[in-house]
Amino acid sequence: xxxxxxxxxxxxxxxxxxxxxxxxxxxxxxxxxxxxxxxxxxxxxxxxxxxxxxxxxxxxxxxxxxxxxxxxxxxxx
Amino acid sequence: xxxxxxxxxxxxxxxxxxxxxxxxxxxxxxxxxxxxxxxxxxxxxxxxxxxxxxxxxxxxxxxxxxxxxxxxxxxxxxxxxxxxxxxxxxxxxxxxxxxxxxxxxxxxxxxxxxxxxxxxxxxxxxxxxxxxxxxxxxxxxxxxxxxxxxxxxxxxxxxxxxxxxxxxxxxxxxxxxxxxxxxxxxxxxxxxxxxxxxxxxxxxxxxxxxxxxxxxxxxxxxxxxxxxxxxxxxxxxxxxxxxxxxxxxxxxxxxxxxxxxxxxxxxxxxxxxxxxxxxxxxxxxxxxxxxxxxxxxxxxxxxxxxxxxxxxxxxxxxxxxxxxxxxxxxxxxxxxxxxxxxxxxxxxxxxxxxxxxxxxxxxxxxxxxxxxxxxxxxxxxxxxxxxxxxxxxxxxxxxxxxxxxxxxxxxxxxxxxxxxxxxxxxxxxxxxxxxxxxxxxxxxxxxxxxxxxxxxxxxxxxxxxxxxxxxxxxxxxxxxxxxxxxxxxxxxxxxxxxxxxxxxxxxxxxxxx
Numbered sequence: 001x002x003x004x005x006x007x008x009x010x011x012x013x014x015x016x017x018x019x020x021x022x023x024x025x026x027x028x029x030x031x032x033x034x035x036x037x038x039x040x041x042x043x044x045x046x047x048x049x050x051x052x053x054x055x056x057x058x059x060x061x062x063x064x065x066x067x068x069x070x071x072x073x074x075x076x077x
Numbered sequence: 078x079x080x081x082x083x084x085x086x087x088x089x090x091x092x093x094x095x096x097x098x099x100x101x102x103x104x105x106x107x108x109x110x111x112x113x114x115x116x117x118x119x120x121x122x123x124x125x126x127x128x129x130x131x132x133x134x135x136x137x138x139x140x141x142x143x144x145x146x147x148x149x150x151x152x153x154x155x156x157x158x159x160x161x162x163x164x165x166x167x168x169x170x171x172x173x174x175x176x177x178x179x180x181x182x183x184x185x186x187x188x189x190x191x192x193x194x195x196x197x198x199x200x201x202x203x204x205x206x207x208x209x210x211x212x213x214x215x216x217x218x219x220x221x222x223x224x225x226x227x228x229x230x231x232x233x234x235x236x237x238x239x240x241x242x243x244x245x246x247x248x249x250x251x252x253x254x255x256x257x258x259x260x261x262x263x264x265x266x267x268x269x270x271x272x273x274x275x276x277x278x279x280x281x282x283x284x285x286x287x288x289x290x291x292x293x294x295x296x297x298x299x300x301x302x303x304x305x306x307x308x309x310x311x312x313x314x315x316x317x318x319x320x321x322x323x324x325x326x327x328x329x330x331x332x333x334x335x336x337x338x339x340x341x342x343x344x345x346x347x348x349x350x351x352x353x354x355x356x357x358x359x360x361x362x363x364x365x366x367x368x369x370x371x372x373x374x375x376x377x378x379x380x381x382x383x384x385x386x387x388x389x390x391x392x393x394x395x396x397x398x399x400x401x402x403x404x405x406x407x408x409x410x411x412x413x414x415x416x417x418x419x420x421x422x423x424x425x426x427x428x429x430x431x432x433x434x435x436x437x438x439x440x441x442x443x444x445x446x447x448x449x450x451x452x453x454x455x456x457x458x459x460x461x462x463x464x465x466x467x468x469x470x471x472x473x474x475x476x477x478x479x480x481x482x483x484x485x486x487x488x489x490x491x492x493x494x495x496x497x498x499x500x501x502x503x504x505x506x507x508x509x510x511x512x513x514x515x516x517x518x519x520x521x522x523x524x525x526x527x528x529x530x531x532x533x534x535x536x537x538x539x540x541x542x543x544x545x546x547x548x549x550x551x552x553x554x555x556x557x558x559x560x561x562x563x564x565x566x567x568x569x570x571x572x573x574x575x576x577x578x579x580x581x582x583x584x585x586x587x588x589x590x
Contacts, residue, residue: 016198044157044560049557
């Protein structure tokens, strides 16, 4: 059983390995994808897009209190 | 409340979301439509064994790969923005928005890591039938992926299947099926995917027309044009049918959007559909004539919107000021009810703290009775329910006008192709290339109608965009707006450049992606 699983794993690995190796235009695309994902997930997400409620508050109670305050505080009365 | 909010912040947050959504949508329609046509081409190859069809399949698959690679994950940025710029909204919608997006994420992951890999790397490594099955699964998977995003968007236009929990300040899903199968969601999904198929068909027809003009790859171009014309024609006709369904739902659920789409300032029975019109700059709900020029088909708007040629279609004036005869509540009354809902929500929290159960129940009762008007409580002026009329009106007419032209174009192209006369029609071939970007114009216009037309609401009747926004520094939003503008422009230029190089190289320029 273990042999079968490792054989399957090897087949899948070789499938992807050969696929990537034989790429022509794809290499350029992969470079674009990697740069793009780096900019999105490392630069933008870490430095520019923190999850506001997750970072400002410790628990859901605080978050819901804050949002309720935002929704109800300065009403048009 | 609105007076307390930095309008610059709201505008920049909206502009940023609009920019990222518009750029993201440059990549999506081609993926949705091209994947199906590739699967059809490969099916023909597997059934006939004709090697030319394999060559055709691989060529379009290569262009699909370019679009997919550059477009992949551009939608993730929209999710970043929810957490940073729209945190009140994100919290308020709870799992209703989160559940469809999570399903989409999981689907996209499995799709991208498995079947797309088989599609691109699997030629000669897996059986023909398994490869074909993978191509079909990519097509179905990417369309299914779109379903969840569109379900989430539809919920914002027509919130159903949920109940607001005042303790957690979140909406909780009480019926998944009501959310998934709401008539707005069903129509939006069908209309969006069929229009995307039209965009992809125009892409294939346009590129093939270029080959015919250059007298290159003639067999590939002719076969591709026939297939894309049939697919495009059927899709364009279906888009028209689903568009009718969408407009009907807009009439029922978002009458202010319909009024803006048709520039209908004052309601009338037996309202006509404006085929072409130029709005006056000073158009206003109190004026009788708001058009410089218009060509109108009598009674059709009533027929399409309410399935009766003499039905009353409310105009902007009826929706803001109310209309007793037609049982339309004035917006000012909805605003009163909305304020009552907000005040009772506030007192609910206070009484809860004091452990005064009787008053908690009473506040909750008042809230529940007025909750459907909650969003109106934030408005200062009844006129603020009016979306940007010129933008909605022109975008709608550009979309419909182009959609009609596409039907004609596919019919002509198909007819001439079947008669073997298309190669000689050089002017038409040039026109077909010109129509390639017009597919995108129509598709983006459709989104402008949907999103600008529903303003001021982030969630229809429940939450205006001004309340949905996170109170952060407007400069930070402006900075990221500029970053996105640069990043997406670079990506779009890269896509167009690589795509053009691949088209010029043709199918022989390297068989592998």
